[in-house]
Amino acid sequence: MIYIKNILYPLYNIFLFKIYKLNLCIHMSNYSRYIWFNGKLTNFENAKIHVLSHCIHYGSAVFEGIKCYDTDNGPAIFKLKEHMERLHKSANAFKIKIPFDVNTLCEATKELVRKNEVKDCYLRPIAYYGFDTLGVHPKKCPVEVSIATLNWGAYVSKDALEKGARITISPWKKYKSNAFPSSTKASGPYLNSMLAVQDAKSRGFDEALLLNEDNTVAEGSGQNIFLIKNNVFYTNDQTSNILLGITRSTLFELIEELGYKYKVQNISQDDLFSADEVFYCGSASEVTPIKQIDNHKVGNGKSGLLTLKLQEKYYNIVRGKEEKYFKWLSFISD
Ligand SMILES: Cc1ncc(COP(=O)(O)O)c(C=O)c1O
Incomplete structure (x- = not known):
């Protein structure tokens, strides 16, 4: 009996070690x-x-x-x-x-x-x-x-990038920038985002939307928000306690280049619920259409056409298809 144990136990350990190494490799490849x-x-x-x-x-x-x-x-x-x-x-x-x-x-x-x-x-x-x-x-x-x-694919999901995300208004409020400078990207306050996204996922949504104390719209857990009404794009600014996203300011230029106008102002929930289109943006989320906010269908409940047009423009630029915008790309071969 002891003899069998002496042989089997080391073999079992080698097996476990191999599994561990395999897991580590799979994990590390990301x-x-x-x-x-x-x-x-x-x-x-x-x-x-x-x-x-x-x-x-x-x-x-x-x-x-x-x-x-x-x-x-x-x-x-x-x-x-x-x-x-x-x-x-x-x-x-x-x-x-x-x-x-x-x-x-x-x-x-x-x-x-x-x-x-x-x-x-x-x-x-x-x-x-x-x-x-x-x-x-x-x-x-x-x-x-x-x-x-x-190696990180679509931040919200590939499906959301194409067909639109389902988001929920978070029970967690966005912290005010007089308590913490929201236009900095610091680790500690991401616990606020974490609570919001954990809650959203636990209720079956793709992402959370955080409101300010006064119930105006702030932003997503890791995204800025835009809405479109009558072909005009709207988004908020630092007075809504948001991070001033680099994607957000990139989109300002692209919206104008596509021949549309944008306005920066505080966004109410009424604005949001009466919008024709809504989308999130961010370096990781890129341009993610939003098709549903809680029980409310945005527009016709599909990705908005202007949003998809802007998304296409954004992808063309980041993927180096427009020489005019090479100024925004650092080629690693340079
Ligand atoms: C809370 C929050 N807002 C907005 C953004 C979008 O910022 P950017 O476009 O600079 O990635 C991010 C992304 O990091 C974020 O975490």
């Missing part, structure tokens, strides 16, 4: 083989931080979400400089002194995409307080920075 970590490229496994890092305890980190697209001229990163500038701006708001300038971070990102040999990917730069003290005041906590690539 993530960076290399991660840019405090100025150097390092293997996925070695990009680690200490459990006592300030950022884990207090969410003291700022980050970006950027997309790289496969184009005929090779992979190109959309609005890379604008994202790295916003990373610095967010960091400044929290006195997080990033030890790398914008240009260095842009070059590091391109180097990382080359090294990971990825084409279409999502990029996640993050700057955070590491370990020095557990006090809320970060004192001498070092500022650490990393950049990772991630």
Whole structure:
């Protein structure tokens, strides 16, 4: 009996180890083989931080979400400089002194995409307080920075990109920017977004829409919102406690180029429910049509035609089909 146990037990362990390795490989294939970590490229496994890092305890980190697209001229990163500038701006708001300038971070990102040999990917730069003290005041906590690539398809879902998303008004309100600067992209407040999206998913919706205390519309858990009425596009601004999205300002230019007008103003629920079309936008969500808000059908309950027209224009630009907009693309071969 002991003899059988002595043979079977090590075999069982080898089997478990193989399964573990297989899982790790599948998991890692979605993530960076290399991660840019405090100025150097390092293997996925070695990009680690200490459990006592300030950022884990207090969410003291700022980050970006950027997309790289496969184009005929090779992979190109959309609005890379604008994202790295916003990373610095967010960091400044929290006195997080990033030890790398914008240009260095842009070059590091391109180097990382080359090294990971990825084409279409999502990029996640993050700057955070590491370990020095557990006090809320970060004192001498070092500022650490990393950049990772991630194979991330449609953010909401592929189906939502084509046929429209079903969203719900969240019971969670958007925090006010006098409590927290909402136009910064900082980690801590994403717990607000997390609560909203967890609630939305648990009730069978694709995404959440957060309202402000006064019940005006704020934004999605990770997206800005636009509505269209009588061929005019409407969206809100920082007075509605939103992140001023890079996609949002990109779309301003594209809307005008398509021959339409946009207006920036606060959005009420009445505006939303009487809109012809509604959509979300963001670097990860791109242009996602919204076909339903709770029980209300938006327009005819399908993706809006103007929304799809804008989505097509956006895809053409990010995928390098319009030379005029190469200025927004950082080709990694450059
Ligand atoms: C809360 C929130 N609002 C808006 C956006 C859209 O911002 P951007 O277009 O810069 O990606 C995001 C995306 O990161 C977000 O998280």
